[in-house]
Amino acid sequence: MKSAVETLNPTRVRLTVEVPFEELKDSLDAAYKKINQQVTVKGFRKGKIPARVIDQRFGRGAVLEEAVNDALPKFYTEAVNEAELNVLGQPEVDITELKDGETLNFTAEVDIRPEIEIPDYSGIEVEVDAVEVTDEDLEKSVEQLRERFASTSPVERAAADGDVVTIDLEAKVDGETLEDGVASGVSYTIGSGELLEGIDEAVTGLEADGEATFTSQLKGGSAEGKDAEVTVKVTQVAARELPELDDEFAQLASEFDTLDELKADSRKRLENMKQYDQATQAQERVLEKLLELVEVPVPEKLLEDEVQTRKHNLVNHQLGQMGLDLAKYLEIQGKSEEDFESETREQAVKGIKTQFVLDALVNKEKLNVSQEELTEHLMRRAQSSGMSPDQFAQAVVEGGQVPMLVGEVARGKALAVVVEAATVKDTTGEVVDLSDEDETESATDVVEAAEGTEGAEAKTEA
The missing domain is CATH 1.10.3120.10 (Trigger factor, C-terminal domain)
Structure with missing residues (x-):
């Protein structure tokens, strides 16, 4: 086998490959064997049909096609290795000449990794944000921890921002109640923005058993993206109670005995995150x-x-x-x-x-x-x-x-x-x-x- 490489551009080459016909022998034998297993000829046992009979009955061309398809990947890989190419993706192969008993010539165009020269990179300079944990950062972190340990208790008053309300919902589109538009016993924190747009305004000011109707665009479900008339009924209003920031809270929320120790650890954690x-x-x-x-x-x-x-x-x-x-x-x-x-x-x-x-x-x-x-x-x-x-x-x-x-x-x-x-x-x-x-x-x-x-x-x- 002979091969040559032509560079088309920095990322693509064309391989020209010439294969002497005798190097196709193994693939031709495999082709005859494969066809033998797929066809039947009267007078011959399956798998025992002579090559000349296969040529006569099914054509030498069918055998050559099968042999070439089997051989091409092997010869292409040999040509790539011989040229020491770092190829990317699959090649575009074109058989330029196939003479029975003489030669197989083909070309293969394929992308290659470009040759890259790495320059001196020791002079690279960059600027980054300074690591600084402010008192505001620390206060926010401790407040988030405090929120996690909040408790709720039912109250007999109108719902306000930050309260947890238990609600029933019913959504209608064009006057028809949606099959997936009814929900009961949903827990929702007013102001969280986790449900429908407009629900905060609807439930704020309602007491238990209070009801309101508002229009909102549905975010999911069978009528996603459509405007729906939503009826919301409040069944319970509960106030969220945050624990006092003291040593007792530190012992509840962490492995530390004092609030000062908890804050020092939180500051260190924030520093590590920022680093x-x-x-x-x-x-x-x-x-x-x-x-x-x-x-x-x-x-x-x-x-x-x-x-x-x-x-x-x-x-x-x-x-x-x-x-x-x-x-x-x-x-x-x-x-x-x-x-x-x-x-x-x-x-x-x-x-x-x-x-x-x-x-x-x-x-x-x-x-x-x-x-x-x-x-x-x-x-x-x-x-x-x-x-x-x-x-x-x-x-x-x-x-x-x-x-x-x-x-x-x-x-x-x-x-x-x-x-x-x-x-x-x-x-x-x-x-x-x-x-x-x-x-x-x-x-x-x-x-x-x-x-x-x-x-x-x-x-x-x-």
């Missing part, structure tokens, strides 16, 4: 700077496939779980289809560039992924998917996605290397030390977000 957010912000901005330094051509076919994959995952997984379609989602987001197409394409380009650049960096820095790192990453992905580690691992293996997970961790390590070499300062001008952060794992999260691969479980199901 993690700061590290993530640094990694995101370093990645953006790195991508600006590198010229990355993007294969058009790969880009189109990535755009379609992102649309599919959004519509069939994320929106499907929320009971939304694309049109409703765009309406909620206030975006046109053109805006959505443009943003999706832009995100896909960034995802592809991120993968190409960080993969090149993995090779340059000779980064490897240990079994321990892979297992830890798998555990985290399983947790975010809602599956057990064993279930997730099985889905990954069966879906052939182990190399994908290895690549994610490797690219996370590559980004961590660049972040370590970069200069990161906060808004006060102080140099930020990220050495205490788990850079590889947080960097892997940043890479997944840039590539659009956070939902590996969605891809496993797709």
Whole structure:
């Protein structure tokens, strides 16, 4: 076999392959054997029909077609390996010449990973938000904890903002009560915004057994999006009572004996959260700077496939779980289809560039992924998917996605290397030390977000 490579552009090549006919012998034998099992000829046992009889009865052309279809993948792979190409996707194959007993010639056009030169990245500088926990932050955190331990007690008065009311609902469209528009004993906190628009105004001021009617656009169900006349009846009004902020509350809500200890721990937790957010912000901005330094051509076919994959995952997984379609989602987001197409394409380009650049960096820095790192990453992905580690691992293996997970961790390590070499300062001008952060794992999260691969479980199901 002879092969030659013609570069069509930085991301696409054409392979020209010439195969001597004798190298088709194994595929021809396999073709005769396959046809033998599929046909019957009077006077011959099944599977024992001579090749000349098959040629006479069914045509030599049918045998050649079967043999070529069997042989092409093997010769294409040999040509790719011989040229040391890093191919992407499936090739477009064209048989240019097939002479029985003489030769098989074909061409294969295929996208390839572009050659990427990683420049000196040690000069990258980024600015991030300073870590500061204000008294207001601390007060909000403690108040949220206090809300979790609130109690309710029935009261004999009109309902007010913050009260918990028990209500019965009935929705009508065009005067007809909806089958799925009736509910009883619903608990609702006034002001939470968790039910229908207009319900807060309707129930505020009502006592037990009070009733009101209002118009609201339905958010779901059989008449989603339609205006409905909703009748709401209050069956109970209950006041929410917050516990006093004292040492007794600290003992109730935490492992601490005093309120001061609880507040000190809350402040430390907030600092840790802000430090993690700061590290993530640094990694995101370093990645953006790195991508600006590198010229990355993007294969058009790969880009189109990535755009379609992102649309599919959004519509069939994320929106499907929320009971939304694309049109409703765009309406909620206030975006046109053109805006959505443009943003999706832009995100896909960034995802592809991120993968190409960080993969090149993995090779340059000779980064490897240990079994321990892979297992830890798998555990985290399983947790975010809602599956057990064993279930997730099985889905990954069966879906052939182990190399994908290895690549994610490797690219996370590559980004961590660049972040370590970069200069990161906060808004006060102080140099930020990220050495205490788990850079590889947080960097892997940043890479997944840039590539659009956070939902590996969605891809496993797709």
